Amino acid sequence: MHQIMIVEDDPKIAMLLEQYIAKYGYQTARTEDFSQVLEDFKRWHPDLVLLDVNLPKFDGFYWCRQIRLISHCPILFISARGSKMDQVMALENGADDYIPKPFDADIVIAKIRSQLRRAYGSYAPKMEERILTYQDLTLYPERMELVRHDQSVDLTKKEALLMEALLKRPMRVVNRGQLLEKLWDDQDFVDDNTLNVYVARVRKKLNELGLNGVLETVRGAGYRLRLEEEEE
Known part of the structure; x- marks a missing residue:
């Protein structure tokens, strides 16, 4: 209904x-x-x-x-x-x-x-939902939802964009310029600290899923999502 x-x-x-x-x-x-x-x-x-x-x-x-x-x-x-x-x-x-x-x-x-x-309904465009998965972490960009096992957290649009950029390059550094371009059309007018705020928010969401410390700051370069392989 x-x-x-x-x-x-x-x-x-x-x-x-x-x-x-x-x-x-x-x-x-x-x-x-x-x-x-x-x-x-x-x-x-x-x-x-x-x-x-x-x-x-x-x-x-x-x-x-x-x-x-x-x-x-x-x-x-x-x-x-x-x-x-x-x-x-x-x-x-x-x-x-x-x-x-x-x-x-x-x-x-x-x-x-x-x-x-x-x-x-009947007039809605028939589009397959995008799903990004790495190990046990799954992002639904259009739903703005991050899922791990039976837990999920809601994301804002900017948080979902940030998480998408990181999940597309897991274990590799994504530089700040790439993230600024992904999140804002005109990065010249974005305070550098604004990105820090969104990174902190995404870290908090990851912590809620039991993933502490997986979003790393690489000094002078950018950020890296480091997820350890799960033991069998």
Whole structure:
């Protein structure tokens, strides 16, 4: 069953959407703390997001950009701001469609169904999932998930890119320039310490999988993923 995340600060509209969507067999999850939209998204892993523009703290455009950094999940804006510019901004910030208020509930459901078909159903592109494995460590780049035995950890997009670069060259040094190019399009504007931060985060994720000290710093060169051969 698909889950729909609702980010709407008008409780009456949010409740109306919940009730109507549930009638069509979808699960719903509603954000109530609008400073924690991204945290809710990471916790719920919804299949589609309904997102208002006018929200407390940060607007919907901001949250759409944040979600797009980690997910290709369909995002539909529902907003009273129905100008052409608002619709253009929504699409440019990563939205898949824009529904102006007041909305017709049947149109909302039709658009939800259409986006779910495109993302997961009959219209979804048939692509084989990439899997990178070295010894007992497996990376699923598109899922942004790292697995060892029966344990797994979630990665951010940058962490997954970093791990992918290292897993493609296990036991060999990957220099800092290669990693900067992999993670950022314009490395001239990246503080050198930023890469250190992401390396530290990936080390922490590896530690959670019981792999302490396997991501080595090679002074003056870069980093190396060193995994010992498992004993039979």
